[in-house]
Amino acid sequence: VSAGLIGPAMVIVISLTAVATFIVPPLIDVGTILRFVLLFGAGMLGLFGLTIILLEVLIHLASLKSFGVPYLSPLASPDTAKLKDVNIRAPLWSMPHTDTFRQNRRRGNKQ
Numbered sequence: 001v002s003a004g005l006i007g008p009a010m011v012i013v014i015s016l017t018a019v020a021t022f023i024v025p026p027l028i029d030v031g032t033i034l035r036f037v038l039l040f041g042a043g044m045l046g047l048f049g050l051t052i053i054l055l056e057v058l059i060h061l062a063s064l065k066s067f068g069v070p071y072l073s074p075l076a077s078p079d080t081a082k083l084k085d086v087n088i089r090a091p092l093w094s095m096p097h098t099d100t101f102r103q104n105r106r107r108g109n110k111q
Contacts, residue, residue, distance in 0.1 A: 014039070 017035050034057070041049035064071035 017031075021031055021035075038050060038053050041053035043049075045052070062070070062072050
């Protein structure tokens with residue numbers, strides 16, 4: 001820090017991410033790769049690089065599907081009726097529909 005190569009904020013961010021890797025051990029591989037990519041983007045282009053990398057990760061998550069349902073299902077759909085339950089739960093009388101991933105459940109040998 002005293003040489004001026006990195007700032008004190010960067011030391012704090014790196015130390016917090018190093019401590020956070022011990023919280024969830026099975027996700028260390030993914031977290032490490034993502035951390036290095038974010039650190040590289042922030043090191044090369046600063047806040048702009050960090051924003052670009054985070055947008056790429058968000059776009060990738062929006063393109064994923066799990067069992068035919070989008071990974072970010074309430075946020076990824078253009079249907080505004082499904083956005084009622086994203087940030088604050090809407091009243092039940094205003095949400096008459098069930099989720100799409102629950103409608104197609106298999107019930108024994110009937111299907």
